[in-house]
Amino acid sequence: MSTVTYSVPNISCMHCVHTIQTEVADLQGVKSVKADATTKMVEIVFDAPATEDKIKALLAEINYPVAA
Numbered sequence: 576m577s578t579v580t581y582s583v584p585n586i587s588c589m590h591c592v593h594t595i596q597t598e599v600a601d602l603q604g605v606k607s608v609k610a611d612a613t614t615k616m617v618e619i620v621f622d623a624p625a626t627e628d629k630i631k632a633l634l635a636e637i638n639y640p641v642a643a
């Protein structure tokens with residue numbers, strides 16, 4: 576089990592938080608997703624088959640790319 580925290584600058588409101596939590600939680604292997612509109616951070620707990628690459632690709636796909 577791994578926990579990652581990403582900075583996602585595009586998070587601006589509770590709607591963004593909801594979208595991210597719903598979409599990322601759908602990824603197989605993801606255990607929990609916590610997005611925060613104030614800090615613009617997303618904390619994700621995951622296990623295989625999810626990977627950081629898959630999570631980052633999904634976030635980019637839904638328009639919430641992780642900050643470089």
Ligand SMILES: [Cu+2]
Nearest residue numbers: 587588590591
């Ligand atoms: Cu929003």
